[in-house]
Amino acid sequence: MILRVEKLNKRFGGIHAVRDVNLAVEDRQLHAIIGPNGAGKTTLVAQLSGQVKPDSGAIHFLGADITRLSGHKRARLGLARSFQITSIILPMTLLENAMLAVQSVCGHCFRFWSPLAADADVRELAMRALAEVGLEGRAGVVAAHAAHGEQRQLEVAMALALKPKLLLLDEPMAGLGKEESAAMIALLKRLKGATTMVLVEHDMDAVFALADTASVLVGGRIIATGSIGEIRANAEVQRAYLGESA
Amino acid sequence: MTPVSRSAGVYALIVVLLLAAPPVISFTGQAFYLDLLTRALILAIAVASLNLIVGCGGMISLGHAAYIGIGAYSVGIPAYYEVYNGFIHLGLALACSAAFALLTGAVCLRTRGLYFILITLAFSQMLYFTLVSIDEYGADDGLLIHRRSEFGGALDLEHPAALYYAVLAALLLFLFAMHRLIHARFGRVIFGSKHNDSRMQALGFDTYKYRLACYVISGAMCGVAGFFLGNFTHFISPEMMDWTRSAELIFMLVIGGAGALFAPVTGTAAFLLLEEFLSGWTLHWHLMFGLLLIALVMFAGRGGLHGALMRLDHRPGGPGKR
Numbered sequence: 391m392i393l394r395v396e397k398l399n400k401r402f403g404g405i406h407a408v409r410d411v412n413l414a415v416e417d418r419q420l421h422a423i424i425g426p427n428g429a430g431k432t433t434l435v436a437q438l439s440g441q442v443k444p445d446s447g448a449i450h451f452l453g454a455d456i457t458r459l460s461g462h463k464r465a466r467l468g469l470a471r472s473f474q475i476t477s478i479i480l481p482m483t484l485l486e487n488a489m490l491a492v493q494s495v496c497g498h499c500f501r502f503w504s505p506l507a508a509d510a511d512v513r514e515l516a517m518r519a520l521a522e523v524g525l526e527g528r529a530g531v532v533a534a535h536a537a538h539g540e541q542r543q544l545e546v547a548m549a550l551a552l553k554p555k556l557l558l559l560d561e562p563m564a565g566l567g568k569e570e571s572a573a574m575i576a577l578l579k580r581l582k583g584a585t586t587m588v589l590v591e592h593d594m595d596a597v598f599a600l601a602d603t604a605s606v607l608v609g610g611r612i613i614a615t616g617s618i619g620e621i622r623a624n625a626e627v628q629r630a631y632l633g634e635s636a
Numbered sequence: 637m638t639p640v641s642r643s644a645g646v647y648a649l650i651v652v653l654l655l656a657a658p659p660v661i662s663f664t665g666q667a668f669y670l671d672l673l674t675r676a677l678i679l680a681i682a683v684a685s686l687n688l689i690v691g692c693g694g695m696i697s698l699g700h701a702a703y704i705g706i707g708a709y710s711v712g713i714p715a716y717y718e719v720y721n722g723f724i725h726l727g728l729a730l731a732c733s734a735a736f737a738l739l740t741g742a743v744c745l746r747t748r749g750l751y752f753i754l755i756t757l758a759f760s761q762m763l764y765f766t767l768v769s770i771d772e773y774g775a776d777d778g779l780l781i782h783r784r785s786e787f788g789g790a791l792d793l794e795h796p797a798a799l800y801y802a803v804l805a806a807l808l809l810f811l812f813a814m815h816r817l818i819h820a821r822f823g824r825v826i827f828g829s830k831h832n833d834s835r836m837q838a839l840g841f842d843t844y845k846y847r848l849a850c851y852v853i854s855g856a857m858c859g860v861a862g863f864f865l866g867n868f869t870h871f872i873s874p875e876m877m878d879w880t881r882s883a884e885l886i887f888m889l890v891i892g893g894a895g896a897l898f899a900p901v902t903g904t905a906a907f908l909l910l911e912e913f914l915s916g917w918t919l920h921w922h923l924m925f926g927l928l929l930i931a932l933v934m935f936a937g938r939g940g941l942h943g944a945l946m947r948l949d950h951r952p953g954g955p956g957k958r
Binding site: 439441460461462463465466470471473477478479480481482486489490491493494495499500501502503504505506507548552 | 816817819820821822823824825827828831832834835836837838839840841842843846849
């Protein structure tokens, strides 16, 4: 088991955003977290990646307790994430963005003198990460000028460049058109099996196409968890979530 | 002719002119202009150090003149005790400004934006009032420095041209070092953190540490400007680190074009020349000066003089504009 979450709680004033959440993610599986708007998905992701500290409960990653660990240390342990709102360095090219991710894994970033652009190893690894998401032909484009779908793919490439043990994807389909969505689903399908993933997603087609297992979050609580087939068949899930959106 | 080379050509020409200035000025007998240029280059070092945190790191400090003061007092206080060894002065300037940057930066960098600006301002004002209250070192009247820092026989700063070339050498060295730093791994992390800190953290960078290191480098560099300024004016006073001085540094940077490597040189020169000629022309020069500064910022746009030069290259917003 790669990720184990026990009785996680978070309150913001009177709002109990996450209540007694338990999660277990197995190696090389894709676990989806679904739920309607305001279900607490964002808060849960923020707690898993370290932006928000839980009030109580524990998060175990690769057997270590990371509940109180800062975000950048979790990333170093191999917990990479993508953001719901595209989060890249806009004035840099796609390649430069990917190179940042690569240099993070290579370490030694207190280097003040030699230009990064001349570092062939970093460049090579960054190109490979871009190639994995099909962006190798767009390496020289400034990120701000790239299409929205490309920016989302770049996010995945940057996360992949970290060689993560667990990839936390926060609504990777958000804002994507039909074709771009299909491309993203195809990309995640390719990655499946090699990388363990937690997919927080609104798009039910994507979830049913990709997930091995899923948990349903409603009102901060996990109301069902199981294989994707079980979730699809679960009457409570139908009522709470799938029925209303379908 | 490639697009970059036109603005690069202008900057190269400026360097050549700066190198040639002392003999030309001494030939024409206008010693005053060498003083003006020396002052401009000293302030350009300070503005360059500010550029490192503002332009590259997005950390807008309204307390950077504190480091000028620290550097100048590193000359003035030893001189008060008749210690004129330049290596001691320079060593003190570097060590004290780096230490002040480390201590205050450790607090400031916990915040961002407006809060960061205000805390840097508060720390510099604390230092200002501390020095105002120390009677031994002249309080608000300051101290005279009777002799400039001594570096043995090789370099005699009492000679105006020698001081000028020492300042110019330091400035060019700093600019070159900054150019290397910005494109090295360290600089990439700082630049990334300016534009998207949460992404950088998600990539595993402890951005606080990098930003703090950058802040300390900038402080130490500005301390060197203070070291030169104390020597140049033969005088130190708390007024050197008044917050309006810090604001002037920001103005010079904006005029030159924050983020551009050479902006500190053009921005400082433009600022001082305007100030000099307007004040010689009319008593009400402050009003004119203010209006001209507004016009300059508005018409040169966000990129300042550098931005205007880049437009000369027909590539607005190109990748060379950082």
